Amino acid sequence: MNDFPYPEIKSFERLQVSDGLMINSERWRLAHEYHQHRQNVQYQSLFLPGIICGLGVAPIAAPEDLPSKFRDGRWVQIQPGMAIDLQGNFIVVPTCLDFRISTIAYDNEIEPVYLVLSYVDPAKLKRTNANEILVETFRVNEKTDLPLDTDIEICRITISEGQLTVQKPVDVFSPSISQLDLRYRLQAKIRPQNSIRIACFHSQKNQQIAISEYFCALGQSLPSLAPSLSLIEPISSLDINAELTLNHLSGYHLIYLTHAQALSINESTQIALREYTAIGGVLVIEAAIRNSQLANLLEIQNELEAAKNKLRKTMQSQFVNGQQNVNMSDQSSIQAELQAELDAIAIEVSSSTESLLSSLRGCLPMETPMRVFSDLEITHPLRSQPFLFPNLAAIVEQPIQILTNGGVVVILGELSSIWSGQSEQALTREIIRNCHELGINILNYATRRYGMHNAMLVNPQNQKLDPKLADDQRRITNMVEKTA
Incomplete structure (x- = not known):
């Protein structure tokens, strides 16, 4: 899932109405903008942008009333429908709309083309007549760059050099060149309560790609198994050889390392990881123990x-x-x-x-004693939220052990590769499901720990607040409504 931000934290302001107030266009506009802004904040806070209904795309023959140079196979028809954008604006396409793809690919390159919708505020358009009714409208854009956060993608298509004839795909899950690709259309939905941002270290490119695939596979199970949690993609990558600081790490809820990577991080990164766990971050170290x-x-x-x-x-x-x-x-x-x-x-x-743990103590924040999974309270988030695990013995056929001291979670055994079904074990559906649920418990634990720690931090911006504004805020906060 993309990282869609919450609306700006700002107080609402509305028109103060009293008897005898003269209504003019400016005051009328202020009154309506208050309600529109409040509605936008509500939808942006509670929902994620995407398509609500309709907005299908189909290839059509070129309209016959056009000049011959425009009568080609580049035409598509956008079907009626509704969407909501990142800022909480509704986009309504009331009727079918014919659209011609004009992008041309050169030099034997394959060019991706994105068809997107965006909201248009009619008040900001130049009007030539004095019509009293303004219709909220939209704009259809054809882009070769990735869509903006405020865009609603309805279709994409890859084109190559030469004549283009848009076609329906034979396999909708694997479209070819010049075929409509609807796989990346986002559907509007309720905003998950928690979104987790993950980073993993890379020492070898192929290894980093594999770990990212494992976490993405786990993220695909979240809408069904834990809809209140979402994984922000793509998975970020950290250079194992770089001298990292807290600023490089503080934006992530969870950071993943292998046992070999944990032993090879430099001193600067070790200090940063200690500071990272102190502010609520969670380190997950996975160590292979097969044949040991x-x-x-x-x-x-x-x-x-x-x-x-x-x-x-x-x-x-x-x-x-x-x-x-x-x-x-x-x-x-x-x-x-x-x-x-x-x-x-x-x-x-x-x-x-x-x-095995003694080799990690010198480079990771493990001064606090590590506790075995089975010794944790049954109500501990790792064992019970959202899925209850009395023990780890029956999860996988291979032995596995999990230990934690709060900020560090050590997995002894094979877990992450099972999320994507790429393990060398003979996997059953039950084993994969159990490992997904255990992985979700780890993600949930990381988001909750990070969130509670951050909820207790003093916002540096508040420390720089203007003294007069600070006094006003305290005065408003301490006001108590008097009753007769």
């Missing part, structure tokens, strides 16, 4: 947990069926042995995990 000692220990631990749970269900079933005396002593003995083995393996898992 920790992976083997976690796999054994999962198998023991599964055996313990199976035995407990068997004992409960026998108790319900009145068979509590059947092999109960043997089963209790086996249960005690399983618990003893679990306690022993837990110590080894903790030791192996600690040795």
